[in-house]
Amino acid sequence: MSDESRPSPTEMPPATRANTRTAAVIPAAGRGVRLGPGAPKALRALGGTPMLIHAVRAMAASRGVSLVVVVAPPDGAAEVKSLLDAHALPERTDFLVVPGGESRQESVRLGLDALPADYATVLVHDAARPLVPVDTVDAVIEAVRDGAPAVVPALPLADTVKQVEPAAVPGEPEPVVATPERARLRAVQTPQGFDRETLVRAHETVTDNVTDDASMVEQLGLTVMVVPGHEEAFKVTRPLDLVLAEAVLARRRLNDGF
Numbered sequence: 518m519s520d521e522s523r524p525s526p527t528e529m530p531p532a533t534r535a536n537t538r539t540a541a542v543i544p545a546a547g548r549g550v551r552l553g554p555g556a557p558k559a560l561r562a563l564g565g566t567p568m569l570i571h572a573v574r575a576m577a578a579s580r581g582v583s584l585v586v587v588v589a590p591p592d593g594a595a596e597v598k599s600l601l602d603a604h605a606l607p608e609r610t611d612f613l614v615v616p617g618g619e620s621r622q623e624s625v626r627l628g629l630d631a632l633p634a635d636y637a638t639v640l641v642h643d644a645a646r647p648l649v650p651v652d653t654v655d656a657v658i659e660a661v662r663d664g665a666p667a668v669v670p671a672l673p674l675a676d677t678v679k680q681v682e683p684a685a686v687p688g689e690p691e692p693v694v695a696t697p698e699r700a701r702l703r704a705v706q707t708p709q710g711f712d713r714e715t716l717v718r719a720h721e722t723v724t725d726n727v728t729d730d731a732s733m734v735e736q737l738g739l740t741v742m743v744v745p746g747h748e749e750a751f752k753v754t755r756p757l758d759l760v761l762a763e764a765v766l767a768r769r770r771l772n773d774g775f
Protein backbone atom coordinates (compact mmCIF):
# COMPACT_ATOMS: atom_id res chain seq x y z
CA MET A 518 0.00 0.00 0.00
CA SER A 519 1.44 3.41 -0.91
CA ASP A 520 1.64 6.24 1.66
CA GLU A 521 -1.12 8.04 -0.30
CA SER A 522 -3.63 5.14 -0.11
CA ARG A 523 -2.82 4.17 3.51
CA PRO A 524 -5.19 5.92 5.97
CA SER A 525 -3.28 8.35 8.17
CA PRO A 526 -2.95 7.19 11.82
CA THR A 527 -5.55 9.74 12.93
CA GLU A 528 -8.11 8.41 10.39
CA MET A 529 -7.78 4.81 11.55
CA PRO A 530 -9.96 3.33 14.29
CA PRO A 531 -7.90 2.97 17.51
CA ALA A 532 -7.58 -0.83 17.28
CA THR A 533 -6.19 -0.69 13.73
CA ARG A 534 -3.88 2.18 14.57
CA ALA A 535 -2.45 0.26 17.53
CA ASN A 536 -2.00 -2.79 15.32
CA THR A 537 0.34 -0.99 12.95
CA ARG A 538 2.96 -0.53 15.67
CA THR A 539 6.29 -2.17 14.94
CA ALA A 540 8.85 -3.44 17.44
CA ALA A 541 12.37 -4.62 16.65
CA VAL A 542 13.83 -7.56 18.56
CA ILE A 543 17.64 -7.60 18.44
CA PRO A 544 19.20 -10.94 19.39
CA ALA A 545 22.59 -9.95 20.82
CA ALA A 546 23.31 -12.83 23.19
CA GLY A 547 25.78 -14.76 21.01
CA ARG A 548 29.43 -15.30 21.95
CA GLY A 549 30.87 -14.67 18.49
CA VAL A 550 33.05 -17.78 18.49
CA ARG A 551 33.86 -17.40 14.78
CA LEU A 552 35.10 -13.85 15.36
CA GLY A 553 37.69 -15.15 17.81
CA PRO A 554 38.38 -14.68 21.53
CA GLY A 555 37.13 -11.57 23.31
CA ALA A 556 33.96 -10.00 24.70
CA PRO A 557 30.55 -11.20 23.41
CA LYS A 558 30.42 -10.13 19.75
CA ALA A 559 27.64 -7.54 20.15
CA LEU A 560 29.69 -5.68 22.75
CA ARG A 561 32.86 -5.46 20.67
CA ALA A 562 33.81 -2.06 19.29
CA LEU A 563 33.15 -0.92 15.75
CA GLY A 564 34.46 2.58 15.09
CA GLY A 565 34.88 2.98 18.86
CA THR A 566 31.21 2.16 19.62
CA PRO A 567 29.80 -1.27 20.56
CA MET A 568 28.41 -3.14 17.56
CA LEU A 569 25.09 -3.48 19.39
CA ILE A 570 24.67 0.30 19.63
CA HIS A 571 25.10 0.56 15.84
CA ALA A 572 22.43 -2.13 15.38
CA VAL A 573 20.05 -0.40 17.83
CA ARG A 574 20.54 2.92 16.05
CA ALA A 575 19.91 1.24 12.68
CA MET A 576 16.50 0.00 13.91
CA ALA A 577 15.61 3.24 15.71
CA ALA A 578 16.51 5.22 12.56
CA SER A 579 13.28 3.94 11.04
CA ARG A 580 10.30 6.08 11.99
CA GLY A 581 8.23 2.90 11.75
CA VAL A 582 9.98 1.35 14.78
CA SER A 583 8.71 2.55 18.16
CA LEU A 584 10.18 -0.14 20.44
CA VAL A 585 13.54 -1.92 20.40
CA VAL A 586 13.92 -5.08 22.53
CA VAL A 587 17.58 -5.99 23.03
CA VAL A 588 18.24 -9.62 23.95
CA ALA A 589 21.45 -9.38 25.94
CA PRO A 590 24.07 -12.01 26.79
CA PRO A 591 22.54 -14.03 29.69
CA ASP A 592 24.83 -12.46 32.30
CA GLY A 593 25.11 -9.08 30.54
CA ALA A 594 21.67 -7.45 30.77
CA ALA A 595 22.81 -4.80 33.29
CA GLU A 596 25.83 -3.90 31.15
CA VAL A 597 23.64 -3.59 28.06
CA LYS A 598 21.17 -1.35 29.95
CA SER A 599 24.05 0.92 30.97
CA LEU A 600 25.32 1.03 27.38
CA LEU A 601 21.89 2.08 26.07
CA ASP A 602 21.72 4.79 28.75
CA ALA A 603 25.19 6.04 27.85
CA HIS A 604 24.62 6.45 24.10
CA ALA A 605 22.41 8.97 22.35
CA LEU A 606 19.31 7.24 20.97
CA PRO A 607 16.15 8.72 19.43
CA GLU A 608 13.64 9.95 22.05
CA ARG A 609 10.67 8.65 20.05
CA THR A 610 11.83 5.04 20.56
CA ASP A 611 11.38 2.92 23.71
CA PHE A 612 13.93 0.32 24.76
CA LEU A 613 13.70 -2.94 26.72
CA VAL A 614 16.53 -5.30 27.66
CA VAL A 615 15.99 -8.99 28.40
CA PRO A 616 18.54 -11.75 29.02
CA GLY A 617 19.05 -14.17 26.14
CA GLY A 618 19.37 -17.94 25.87
CA GLU A 619 21.65 -20.73 24.72
CA SER A 620 20.66 -20.52 21.04
CA ARG A 621 19.65 -17.69 18.71
CA GLN A 622 16.19 -19.27 18.47
CA GLU A 623 15.78 -19.21 22.25
CA SER A 624 17.03 -15.63 22.42
CA VAL A 625 14.48 -14.48 19.82
CA ARG A 626 11.70 -16.29 21.69
CA LEU A 627 12.67 -14.57 24.93
CA GLY A 628 12.56 -11.22 23.08
CA LEU A 629 9.10 -12.03 21.70
CA ASP A 630 7.86 -12.97 25.18
CA ALA A 631 8.78 -9.46 26.38
CA LEU A 632 6.76 -7.63 23.71
CA PRO A 633 3.81 -5.54 24.94
CA ALA A 634 0.44 -6.58 23.49
CA ASP A 635 -0.04 -3.65 21.13
CA TYR A 636 2.73 -4.51 18.64
CA ALA A 637 1.38 -6.38 15.61
CA THR A 638 4.52 -6.21 13.46
CA VAL A 639 7.90 -7.51 14.62
CA LEU A 640 11.34 -7.15 13.10
CA VAL A 641 14.09 -9.54 14.14
CA HIS A 642 17.52 -8.05 13.52
CA ASP A 643 20.95 -9.55 14.27
CA ALA A 644 23.13 -7.32 16.45
CA ALA A 645 25.84 -8.75 14.20
CA ARG A 646 24.47 -6.75 11.22
CA PRO A 647 25.26 -3.29 12.61
CA LEU A 648 25.32 -1.32 9.34
CA VAL A 649 21.98 -2.10 7.70
CA PRO A 650 20.68 1.09 6.01
CA VAL A 651 17.34 2.54 7.09
CA ASP A 652 15.86 2.14 3.58
CA THR A 653 16.19 -1.63 3.93
CA VAL A 654 14.46 -1.55 7.34
CA ASP A 655 11.64 0.56 5.92
CA ALA A 656 11.18 -1.72 2.89
CA VAL A 657 10.74 -4.75 5.18
CA ILE A 658 8.21 -2.97 7.41
CA GLU A 659 6.26 -1.75 4.38
CA ALA A 660 5.98 -5.25 2.91
CA VAL A 661 4.68 -6.71 6.21
CA ARG A 662 2.17 -3.90 6.60
CA ASP A 663 1.06 -4.63 3.03
CA GLY A 664 0.01 -8.10 4.18
CA ALA A 665 2.98 -10.49 3.89
CA PRO A 666 3.23 -12.75 6.97
CA ALA A 667 7.02 -12.82 6.70
CA VAL A 668 9.52 -10.71 4.76
CA VAL A 669 13.29 -11.07 4.34
CA PRO A 670 15.79 -8.72 2.71
CA ALA A 671 18.13 -10.67 0.45
CA LEU A 672 20.74 -10.30 -2.28
CA PRO A 673 21.62 -12.34 -5.37
CA LEU A 674 24.76 -14.43 -4.94
CA ALA A 675 28.10 -13.39 -6.37
CA ASP A 676 29.51 -16.93 -6.38
CA THR A 677 28.29 -20.17 -7.92
CA VAL A 678 27.07 -22.49 -5.17
CA LYS A 679 27.74 -26.24 -5.09
CA GLN A 680 25.86 -28.79 -3.03
CA VAL A 681 28.31 -31.42 -1.77
CA GLU A 682 28.38 -34.68 0.10
CA PRO A 683 30.22 -33.53 3.24
CA ALA A 684 33.58 -35.26 3.74
CA ALA A 685 33.81 -37.68 6.66
CA VAL A 686 37.14 -36.06 7.56
CA PRO A 687 37.14 -32.22 7.60
CA GLY A 688 39.48 -30.79 4.95
CA GLU A 689 39.27 -33.82 2.64
CA PRO A 690 37.92 -33.25 -0.94
CA GLU A 691 34.11 -33.44 -1.12
CA PRO A 692 32.10 -34.76 -4.12
CA VAL A 693 29.68 -32.30 -5.75
CA VAL A 694 26.12 -33.61 -5.93
CA ALA A 695 24.40 -30.60 -7.52
CA THR A 696 24.84 -27.03 -8.79
CA PRO A 697 21.65 -25.06 -7.99
CA GLU A 698 20.65 -22.44 -10.57
CA ARG A 699 22.26 -19.29 -9.16
CA ALA A 700 19.65 -16.92 -10.61
CA ARG A 701 17.08 -18.42 -8.26
CA LEU A 702 19.21 -18.22 -5.11
CA ARG A 703 19.30 -15.35 -2.61
CA ALA A 704 21.54 -14.67 0.41
CA VAL A 705 19.25 -13.73 3.28
CA GLN A 706 19.88 -10.86 5.69
CA THR A 707 18.08 -9.14 8.54
CA PRO A 708 15.95 -7.34 9.67
CA GLN A 709 13.37 -9.98 8.89
CA GLY A 710 9.81 -8.72 9.34
CA PHE A 711 6.79 -10.66 10.57
CA ASP A 712 3.18 -10.47 11.42
CA ARG A 713 3.64 -11.00 15.17
CA GLU A 714 1.10 -13.82 15.54
CA THR A 715 2.78 -15.75 12.71
CA LEU A 716 6.24 -15.48 14.25
CA VAL A 717 5.00 -16.47 17.71
CA ARG A 718 3.25 -19.51 16.19
CA ALA A 719 6.42 -20.44 14.29
CA HIS A 720 8.46 -20.33 17.52
CA GLU A 721 5.83 -22.43 19.32
CA THR A 722 5.68 -25.00 16.51
CA VAL A 723 9.25 -25.47 15.25
CA THR A 724 11.36 -27.37 17.75
CA ASP A 725 14.51 -28.16 15.73
CA ASN A 726 17.14 -25.50 16.30
CA VAL A 727 17.20 -23.09 13.32
CA THR A 728 18.96 -19.74 13.15
CA ASP A 729 16.75 -18.23 10.43
CA ASP A 730 13.32 -17.10 11.69
CA ALA A 731 11.84 -16.91 8.18
CA SER A 732 12.59 -20.58 7.56
CA MET A 733 10.51 -21.38 10.65
CA VAL A 734 7.58 -19.59 9.01
CA GLU A 735 8.21 -21.61 5.82
CA GLN A 736 7.82 -24.74 7.96
CA LEU A 737 4.29 -23.53 8.82
CA GLY A 738 3.54 -23.71 5.09
CA LEU A 739 3.34 -19.94 4.65
CA THR A 740 5.00 -17.92 1.89
CA VAL A 741 7.93 -15.72 2.87
CA MET A 742 8.45 -12.70 0.61
CA VAL A 743 11.85 -11.28 -0.39
CA VAL A 744 12.64 -7.57 -0.75
CA PRO A 745 16.00 -6.20 -1.94
CA GLY A 746 18.71 -6.41 0.71
CA HIS A 747 21.82 -4.24 0.88
CA GLU A 748 25.55 -4.99 0.66
CA GLU A 749 26.14 -3.05 3.89
CA ALA A 750 23.71 -5.28 5.80
CA PHE A 751 26.33 -8.07 5.86
CA LYS A 752 26.82 -10.07 9.06
CA VAL A 753 30.00 -9.60 11.07
CA THR A 754 30.87 -13.26 11.52
CA ARG A 755 34.63 -13.70 10.96
CA PRO A 756 37.60 -11.36 11.58
CA LEU A 757 37.68 -10.12 7.95
CA ASP A 758 34.04 -8.96 8.29
CA LEU A 759 35.12 -6.64 11.08
CA VAL A 760 37.79 -5.11 8.81
CA LEU A 761 35.10 -4.52 6.16
CA ALA A 762 32.69 -3.05 8.71
CA GLU A 763 35.35 -0.59 9.93
CA ALA A 764 35.99 0.45 6.31
CA VAL A 765 32.27 0.95 5.57
CA LEU A 766 31.89 3.03 8.73
CA ALA A 767 34.97 5.14 7.90
CA ARG A 768 33.56 5.80 4.41
CA ARG A 769 30.21 6.85 5.87
CA ARG A 770 31.91 9.22 8.32
CA LEU A 771 33.97 10.72 5.49
CA ASN A 772 30.85 11.18 3.36
CA ASP A 773 28.95 12.71 6.30
CA GLY A 774 31.87 15.09 6.97
CA PHE A 775 32.74 14.07 10.53
Ligand SMILES: Nc1ccn([C@@H]2O[C@H](COP(=O)(O)OP(=O)(O)OP(=O)(O)O)[C@@H](O)[C@H]2O)c(=O)n1
Binds near residue numbers: 622624
Ligand atom coordinates in the same frame (compact mmCIF):
# COMPACT_ATOMS: atom_id res chain seq x y z
N1 LIG B 1 22.49 -17.76 21.94
C1 LIG B 1 22.47 -16.80 21.00
C2 LIG B 1 23.24 -16.93 19.81
C3 LIG B 1 23.22 -15.89 18.88
N2 LIG B 1 22.49 -14.77 19.15
C4 LIG B 1 22.53 -13.62 18.23
O1 LIG B 1 22.13 -14.00 16.93
C5 LIG B 1 22.75 -13.12 15.98
C6 LIG B 1 23.30 -13.90 14.79
O2 LIG B 1 24.17 -14.92 15.27
P1 LIG B 1 25.70 -15.06 14.86
O3 LIG B 1 26.21 -13.97 14.06
O4 LIG B 1 25.85 -16.43 14.36
O5 LIG B 1 26.35 -14.81 16.30
P2 LIG B 1 27.03 -15.80 17.28
O6 LIG B 1 26.16 -16.94 17.62
O7 LIG B 1 27.47 -14.91 18.37
O8 LIG B 1 28.30 -16.29 16.41
P3 LIG B 1 29.16 -17.62 16.54
O9 LIG B 1 28.32 -18.72 15.93
O10 LIG B 1 30.38 -17.30 15.74
O11 LIG B 1 29.44 -17.84 18.00
C7 LIG B 1 23.86 -12.36 16.72
O12 LIG B 1 23.48 -11.00 16.83
C8 LIG B 1 23.93 -13.06 18.04
O13 LIG B 1 24.27 -12.21 19.14
C9 LIG B 1 21.73 -14.67 20.32
O14 LIG B 1 21.07 -13.66 20.55
N3 LIG B 1 21.72 -15.71 21.22
Ligand SMILES: C[C@](O)(CO)[C@H](O)COP(=O)(O)O
Binds near residue numbers: 706707728
Ligand atom coordinates in the same frame (compact mmCIF):
# COMPACT_ATOMS: atom_id res chain seq x y z
C1 LIG C 1 19.24 -14.87 10.44
C2 LIG C 1 20.45 -14.91 9.58
O1 LIG C 1 21.27 -13.79 9.81
C3 LIG C 1 20.02 -14.88 8.12
O2 LIG C 1 21.14 -14.86 7.28
C4 LIG C 1 21.25 -16.16 9.81
O3 LIG C 1 20.45 -17.29 9.62
C5 LIG C 1 21.91 -16.21 11.17
O4 LIG C 1 22.71 -17.39 11.21
P1 LIG C 1 23.93 -17.65 12.18
O5 LIG C 1 24.20 -19.11 12.09
O6 LIG C 1 23.46 -17.22 13.54
O7 LIG C 1 25.09 -16.89 11.67
